[in-house]
Amino acid sequence: MTQQPLSRRIRFASLAMIAGAGLAAGTAQAQDKGTVDLAYVEWASEVASTNVVRAVLEQAGYEVDMTSLSAAAMWQAVATGDADAIVAAWLPTTHADYLERVNDDVVDLGANLDGTKLGLVVPAYTDVDSIAELDANADAFDGTITGIDPGAGLMSLTEQVVESYDIEELDLQSGSGATMTAALDSALKNEQDIVVTSWTPHWMFARWDLKYLEDPQDVYGGAEQIHTIARDGLKEDMPGAYAILDAFEWTPEQMGEVMLMNQSGDAEPYENAKQWVEENQDVVQEWLPAQS
Numbered sequence: 001m002t003q004q005p006l007s008r009r010i011r012f013a014s015l016a017m018i019a020g021a022g023l024a025a026g027t028a029q030a031q032d033k034g035t036v037d038l039a040y041v042e043w044a045s046e047v048a049s050t051n052v053v054r055a056v057l058e059q060a061g062y063e064v065d066m067t068s069l070s071a072a073a074m075w076q077a078v079a080t081g082d083a084d085a086i087v088a089a090w091l092p093t094t095h096a097d098y099l100e101r102v103n104d105d106v107v108d109l110g111a112n113l114d115g116t117k118l119g120l121v122v123p124a125y126t127d128v129d130s131i132a133e134l135d136a137n138a139d140a141f142d143g144t145i146t147g148i149d150p151g152a153g154l155m156s157l158t159e160q161v162v163e164s165y166d167i168e169e170l171d172l173q174s175g176s177g178a179t180m181t182a183a184l185d186s187a188l189k190n191e192q193d194i195v196v197t198s199w200t201p202h203w204m205f206a207r208w209d210l211k212y213l214e215d216p217q218d219v220y221g222g223a224e225q226i227h228t229i230a231r232d233g234l235k236e237d238m239p240g241a242y243a244i245l246d247a248f249e250w251t252p253e254q255m256g257e258v259m260l261m262n263q264s265g266d267a268e269p270y271e272n273a274k275q276w277v278e279e280n281q282d283v284v285q286e287w288l289p290a291q292s
Contacts, residue, residue, distance in 0.1 A: 138169030
């Protein structure tokens with residue numbers, strides 16, 4: 001999966017310096033429909049969805065650049081126009097603060113996936129069933145809540161959970177989606193208790209027997225949606241690409257198929273996305289306008 005810098009000026013200037021004017025001209029000719037810049041955050045769900053959208057846009061004749069960023073930087077990129085769009089906006093709760101800051105500079109195209117959930121997750125065999133029970137059972141979890149990247153909205157919500165439930169005996173430990181699932185895998189193999197920050201859809205629920213801890217104070221909120229957000233002006237600049245992004249919508253089950261494909265040892269998310277798109281043209285055709 002190739003990743004390019006977001007700034008078009010920097011990208012094309014670099015191409016000219018490295019390859020010379022002739023190659024740059026050839027590249028421009030090949031990109032007659034334009035280049036769409038997609039930003040995303042390195043979550044399993046967003047890796048899956050962004051690569052699928054990339055494959056669909058390429059099928060429609062666009063060049064696509066992808067850039068992995070923190071959640072905050074991802075939102076900033078689409079607001080400043082460094083990125084054309086994201087398909088990774090968790091709303092109305094998780095990314096509410098980010099949207100509020102940039103609302104005047106972006107366009108919300110609506111939900112591309114329904115039925116998400118956020119919370120604290122433990123192995124199904126763990127005796128604890130509620131967040132309210134965590135502090136009294138801190139020793140079972142080595143005094144740690146295993147989290148993901150510190151800039152994620154899920155981590156901010158979990159900080160609120162720690163405060164709301166007066167959790168004093170467990171520390172929220174940041175990391176990444178990959179380190180969180182690795183820690184979970186290790187604990188399950190050793191039949192140990194562990195509590196992690198997690199979300200649905202995620203491939204780990206298909207692989208392991210897990211459960212969400214009850215959230216009686218409803219700090220994490222109810223089910224959310226994942227939205228597509230475009231930069232202001234994209235509709236006028238690239239109406240065909242905008243139409244595809246606007247039409248993109250799939251189910252947690254479809255996303256789960258791609259996420260599971262990405263968990264094999266030699267997985268290439270971009271190649272898996274292209275395979276899924278090729279094998280699901282009935283779905284893809286619903287996203288492609290007659291003139292894209």
